[in-house]
Amino acid sequence: MRALGIDFGLRRVGIALSDPLRIVASRHSTLNWNGKDLDALLERILDLCDENKVDTIVVGYPLRTDGEKSPMTDMTVNFAEQLRASELEVILVDERYTSLLANQILQETKKNKGRDKGLVDRIAAEIILQDYLESERDCSL
DSSP states (O other): OEEEEEEOOSSEEEEEEEOTTSOOEEEEEEEEOOSSOHHHHHHHHHHHHHHTTEEEEEEEEOBOTTSOBOTTHHHHHHHHHHHHTTTSEEEEEEOTTHHHHHHHHHHHTTOOGGGOHHHHHHHHHHHHHHHHHHHHHHHHO
16 A cells, blocks of 8 residues: 655645555645635545555654744644544654755756745655655664
């Protein structure tokens, strides 16, 4: 089964998917939403899980660089709790520095961030999921 990575935001949600062997994460899509209709967003994510045979959802857990909660932390925890109602495994993973890394990747590949605002979110979701996949592999050794 695959794992799905999420970079949760109030305007956009970056999505990444693992391969079936859970070795590599790949950016998938960006879901745009209004920050209010959480049920519709959850339905779209759960549909993606069904379509792609996902059994684990990895959600970026937003903390400040000092490890303290950010304004998004409680909203993200609530979002993760709503996903848990689906009976899929939902894991929160520290996402500090993922947006910074995503922007660095864009600069190195000379992609213009302004052309696709969701690209940073997709790359961040990919980083979050890849970090989880690597930690999962390390634990099984």
